[in-house]
Amino acid sequence: MGAVKEWFNNCRESRKLILFIVAIALLLDNMLLTTVVPIIPKYLYLIRHPNTTAPPPPTTKPTPTPPENITTVLPAYLVNTNNDPGKPPPTTEFLTRTERPPDLPSSTTTKPLRGSELLGMNHEDLVNENVEVGLLFCSKAVVQLITNPIIGPLTHRIGYSIPMFTGFVIMFLSTLIFAFGSSYPVLFVARAVQGIGSSCSSVSGMGMLAERYTDDKERGNAMGIALGGLALGVLIGPPFGGVMFQFVGKTAPFLILAVLALGDGLLQLWVLQPAIVKHEEEAPTFGELITDPYIIISAGAITFANMGIGMLEPSLPLWMMDTMAAPEWQIGAAFIPASISYLIGTNLFGPLGHLMGRWLASFIGLIIIGICLMSIPNATSINHLIAPNAGLGFAIGMVDSSMMPELGYLVDLRHSHVYGSVYSIGDVAFCLGFAIGPALSGTLVQKYGFKWMLYGIAIINFLYAPLMYCLKSPPAKNPGERQGLIYGEKSSVRYVTYKNEDEEEN
Template sequence: MGGVGEWLTQCRESRKLILVIVAIALLLDNMLLTTVVPIIPKYLYQLHHPNYSAEVEEEPPPPSTTLPTTTITTTTPPLPPITELDGLSGPTPPAMEFLKNVTPPATPPDERRRRTGRMSHEDLVNENVEVGLLFCSKAVVQLITNPFIGPLTHRIGYSLPMFAGFVIMFISTLIFAFGSSYIVLFIARAVQGIGSSCSSVSGMGMLAERYPDDKERGNAMGIALGGLALGVLIGPPFGGVMFQFVGKTAPFLILAVLALGDGLLQLLVLQPAVMKQEEEAPTLLQLMSDPYIVISAGAITFANMGIGMLEPSLPIWMMDTMDAPEWQLGIAFIPASISYLIGTNLFGPLGHLMGRWLASLIGLFVIGICLMSIPSATNINHLIAPNAGLGFAIGMVDSSMMPELGYLVDLRHSAVYGSVYSIGDVAFCLGFAIGPALSGSLVQRFGFKWMLYGIAIINFLYAPFMYCLKSPPAKNHGERQGLIYGEKSSVRYVTYKNEDEE
């Protein structure tokens, strides 16, 4: 028993195991976030158009423009088809003239869509608004919750909110599994926002606390964001394939089982309990009035706003312009997810060496270029390069700005991280709230192409602000941490006292 207890103690003190737990929590949260991307548009369309069916093979053929041929048992030769009446010589009999002018009855739009298996362009464009609102509900609720979770971690620590995030995510997953109406699915997405706020703020704060060295912190957060990227990578194809071949409920039940495993791991290692912070924490108002923190958060918002707009609108645009099946709606996001995974792990350490401001500046420009390239695609293969570039560039920005927020708090405030990562998560959520919320209206008013051109221009205009983060000044706060810049932009921490106190 002593050996088991010692092993558990080592596990609970292991920084790497804490990193694994945070990465798994972000993976499952974002897997749930993106699993619905290929499911919801098609599922809602089927709810709104119950006569629509993709099983068009069993439907009767469309009506012909000629009269059906009939077997005649008399010796009188059959009448020629109507289309050949114009070739008859002599005057056309009145009966034949009448038959020529007969127009087959029009097929109702719903019936025509059901028979052809194609969806109405007008209905699909209108679907953008409802899908966009459902997708952004999670980000909006997370946005509202974050300012409360950050200060709460100062009072009770990180482990208890982290575990609460697991419980709420598990409930949300079950609601998604068994919900069968728009309002229930909307509630499930909104509830997930509360759980995401707990997991993201607590997880990032926990990593910042366990990895005080700036370089190690950047590496750890790059790995954690890699877990986020892996969830984004797996979610869409997992949801699309499971929905098409198994049904809506199955993918969410599988996610619920995986979430239970994560919850047990948290209970074993984190031992959720109230743990108060000893150091005085900066207030949210103090952090939000810091221009360098605001610039860092703004980069996260604008970098993610483009992909936030694409999540609800790209599947519908593909259904409309490419007649894409369900599995393609999810696979379209794979290049972005793979490259985001590569970008976050690469620029965790690389951003520290080359300068995080420069990595973010380049990333914002690349995001704009890729967004402007997407509308020119005519099939799913044309989406591979721009989506891959988009994911890689977003990874550059996220993996640079997330550790930058912790660095700015160390440099200009005090080493308590809950509030600053609630601001970082607010910035992330703003991108995924504004993007989906506006995408439907923007597509209706300006079209898919000009919507993406607009957000690309915003990224171009914001990129130069990253230069302000090249060497932010420190504030005097008694005994504080400063930076000594050496060759190749390498940095190391030193501790020194305020001269006024000596």
């Protein structure tokens, strides 16, 4: 019995198990975030236009093919019509004449239908729906944006475990509302409520990892893995939602997510054992962090890197339906290349960003994001979206996996070793991208078109990229602290209570 109890205690102290819990929480949160992407635009259109049916394909009558030659038999007097006086009078003799007739005009002409017309939808209604869909999608990010400055300081007072578990409870409730909601206001509330849960999970999860992985290189690797969980959720969500909605219905995918979230909650209860834990070290105030120019530059990179995909979430499905007649499964599949490459990018540039310089990885990532955004409007089929979406996801992964650990490094370097507030700023930056993007996308599409909307955010990424050079060698609060961080020393003795599996193996 004692051995079993010791095993349980070792599991609870394991950094790897904590990393697994954080990654699963981010996976489920972002799976819910993206499952709605192929569902909501079509679902809202159908509940407002319940009689929508796709028209039969246009039929045309075949155009008769004219014969090569026509042989006519005419009386000779009709052939000889020059009436020369020296010639004999017309006779009744019949002669033949072969001639090529003029081309016959086509009997019918057809005008190609728009993709929306092939789906039985109205083009103007789809364009106008961009605004409402964009507002619904951005509501989660706006609420998360408001909640983050509260959750960050709260983690310093009560620890990370209670906010983490609270995030699970709120996400579970949001999933159930999505499953059974059948009107725009109810779905809007579900999306907004998810923002509170996401704030709790993201801020607490990243702070928990920064606290347990004190070495800068290890922290970058751990956060790359956690963001890989986020990427996997983004990867699975759209095709999962699209396929389930088309073949099973709206309720089923959300009920499955609710069951998975319940399992994650039980795991948190067992490992984290939510309880109040106060930090002894004084935390920097939110105002001190928000006025630090290096933290703001890092947060800005996260915002602008994610703003493009935030604009695409509500507008790309409607654009695909309007121009390509794309069904639900294709809309979900369109996001797969971005999700796969984001998963690769976060795991690759967690350690690689530390080696090459996180500022350089982010600089290259922002340039690639701009190029890919400008390439998307040129697509005429779903196959043409594969390359730009894949490049977009990979580049966003470069920026996120570099700037998230950079925030922990900067707060260690310039402030104190308490991470709740700085990761609330990081999550605010992430949410700004997913709040501003969807909120503006509908209006921008209506006024300037889908193409120029993406061109605009691409130019912003190009202009922001040079600021990454400021992060090449940020100044420390004191030189001795910078030296310790460079060589990967532990930042505080309070971490000795956490089990380090890597040191035990050696």
